[in-house]
Amino acid sequence: MVFLSRKAVAAAAVIVLLAAAFSAGAWAVFMPAESTGLAVVIDPGHGGWDGGVTVGGVKESELNLELAKTLARELEQRGIAVVMTREEDVALGETKRSDMEARANIIESARAECVVSIHLNSFPSQPSRRGVQVFYDDTGRGGALASALQSRLNARINAAHCGRSDLQPQPGDLYITKCSDLPSVIVECGFLSNADDRRLLGQKSYRKELCGAIADALEELLT
Ligand SMILES: [Zn+2]
Numbered sequence: 197m198v199f200l201s202r203k204a205v206a207a208a209a210v211i212v213l214l215a216a217a218f219s220a221g222a223w224a225v226f227m228p229a230e231s232t233g234l235a236v237v238i239d240p241g242h243g244g245w246d247g248g249v250t251v252g253g254v255k256e257s258e259l260n261l262e263l264a265k266t267l268a269r270e271l272e273q274r275g276i277a278v279v280m281t282r283e284e285d286v287a288l289g290e291t292k293r294s295d296m297e298a299r300a301n302i303i304e305s306a307r308a309e310c311v312v313s314i315h316l317n318s319f320p321s322q323p324s325r326r327g328v329q330v331f332y333d334d335t336g337r338g339g340a341l342a343s344a345l346q347s348r349l350n351a352r353i354n355a356a357h358c359g360r361s362d363l364q365p366q367p368g369d370l371y372i373t374k375c376s377d378l379p380s381v382i383v384e385c386g387f388l389s390n391a392d393d394r395r396l397l398g399q400k401s402y403r404k405e406l407c408g409a410i411a412d413a414l415e416e417l418l419t
Pocket of ligand 1: 249256315
């Protein structure tokens with residue numbers, strides 16, 4: 197029998213994670229400098245032929261990817277490994293179904309603690325609606341994570357930037373949040389249909405602030 201130090205166990209866990217992720221065809225794995233042994237799957241929504249919504253010249257798939265990469269860096273700095281489902285502006289399949297199944301395969305193989313899918317909201321009939329909102333599937337395992345994440349984002353981001361601290365996590369029928377046994381949420385990082393949210397999301401400093409708040413919350417909730 198070989199006894200491994202906690203650090204060695206963490207390093208071994210990361211190696212297993214890397215092997216699993218690469219065999220599943222994951223696009224990128226960010227290696228933390230000082231590993232906690234924890235891992236998160238980040239899923240930048242849409243990509244390629246599926247651009248998501250486009251408002252005011254801002255294409256959701258591109259901004260999702262930018263936000264996802266920022267979140268990956270923030271998690272990496274906290275010693276949390278990241279598996280990305282995509283790293284370029286491409287779809288993972290020729291149809292919506294095959295694209296989603298490819299993402300599910302990566303999630304299934306990643307051996308991570310949770311899944312965070314990054315999207316942007318749009319509600320053109322009510323352009324005053326804004327803020328960061330967390331979604332989960334009520335048949336999946338994301339409810340507790342969604343509530344904990346939403347309350348922290350209300351305190352750190354929504355209260356400071358749009359005067360709201362009462363946004364509630366929203367249940368829905370969401371494939372990506374129920375395609376595995378992992379606690380899984382979608383973070384809708386703001387409303388593209390709201391000019392103020394669009395302006396904020398265009399700022400690198402705000403994207404870093406938002407993703408830092410998500411990473412702090414995940415670090416607190418996972419460790
Ligand atoms: Zn979307």
